Amino acid sequence: MTPGPREIPYRLRWDAGGHRPGAHRSRQGDAGLAFRGHRRLVDGGDPRRLDIHASLRDPLGQWWVRTLAERRAVTVVLLADLSASMDDDTPPPRVQALAALADSLAWSAQRLGDAFGCLGADRALHRLGPWPPTRQRGCGPVLAQALQAHRRQGAQAAGIDGLLAAVAELPRQRCLVFLASDFHWPAATLGAVMDALAPHDVVPVVLWQRRDFELPARDGLAWLQDAEGHGAHLVWVRPALRLRHADRLAQARQALTERLRAWQRQPVFQIDGFDPDAFAVHFQA
Template sequence: MARPTPLPEIHYRIGRAALGHFPGHHRSRRGDSGFEFRGHASLLDAPDPRRLDLHASLRDPFGQWSVRVYSQRKSIPVAVVADLSASMGFAGAQARLQVLADFVDSLAWSAWRTGDSFGFVACDEQVRTDLLLPQGRSRAAAGELTRTLRDLQPTGRSAHGLQLAHRHLPQRRSLVFLLSDFHWPIDEVPAVLASLAHHDLVPVVLWDPQEFSLGAARGLAQVLDPETGRQRLVWWRAALREQWRVQQARRHAALLQAFRGQRLSPLFIEGAFDADAVTRHFHA
């Protein structure tokens, strides 16, 4: 019997000290019996004679006994906020929803391996309560969620529910991934980002090369807007191809400007999911 292929891991980190109470993988400034030296404290404040520092005690002008204090590593909440409007059902070189499911599966596995809790919030016109996964450490629940995502056919006409996603996230500062193709009005992007500004936010833009190009040099092409359902025939020619390319570049620049306005560093995934590329985003 063949051994199942292990899931690729994402090695993420946060840019500040973790504020949790549960032990974990991330550096913090809490605790007094960890392994990372934080400073000295009075023996009365940290009564652990095993960590007594004689040299620091002799230098103390008040003659107090000093002990070394070591910070403990803590866990953090990790969450995904996902756009499940109809445009997320696009299938080109890769089915976008499969890329999203691969990302969620790998991230949930990585959080479980690291000792962090994991949560999931999906939105179209509203928050999808049927797909809501509260913060927890259940590997089975996350696995069931990804299986549901792989079989899902999104039909939402908008992504307005993203502006309410923050209500379903932990109050404590968390690492949050916002997964979307961002094919919604550009003026709505800053509002969604601002609603999640309390957390360490990573916008993840899921695009596919076939969204912005056609294989044929010219000819009739049927264009479909998945969120409105409108279809039209266009004559695909060199001038229209160039116009399509320019619009993509403008969209890319507008998104970057919106992200930079919130001091965010986005991650663009164009094609299949690559866990190593996500890891490099945190360690570049």
């Protein structure tokens, strides 16, 4: 029996806008549960929410009522890197983690009443999932299958120029964006994408595999992929190099975290597969 999607317990650090009821706090409406402020009764305040204490403190003797903010829905978007560096069939394939992430995000958004959409990109923009964002149920499994089928077709497109086109298609209103990639990008590319996403709340999801940071088992000449996306280098694998690269994965994590700190973003690392518990730690921090 195939296990169902696991919940990603995301939450916002900002007040949701829009007018559709949902699960996130906002500063709109008057019929909610969260205290937002006071309004004069003569300005249309609800007399059922009369605040006696606030009214008694008013030196002008005016009547004041409480206003209670309503909860609103938001739009959740998955931006998926489909470039050649993500195309790896060696178990566990990165696309498997990406598909599981997409399925869980769609399911989690639907449970909270949020709209969900997905755009993929390599050199071009790919609409493999629901777009524009929708509240339609059941789109998660369809999207997961489309992502895996796209990889099986062997689209070896180098580059991620399509990501900037995907960002341009995002709604104007602030969204919660999950940017899923291996982030083996040049510094200029990372800067361009993160700057373009500045109006939105971005969660960088880093899909890595431990073997990408391990040295070959045997000493000698070998091609090694740079952990920061600067291409492959021919090196002589020897004991001294093994000693320096003993914590290569930890060094790469720290380097990427430092780079993303310039945009005040904290990445969520998914090492060797999809781990929803890492998102719980991220959003509770």
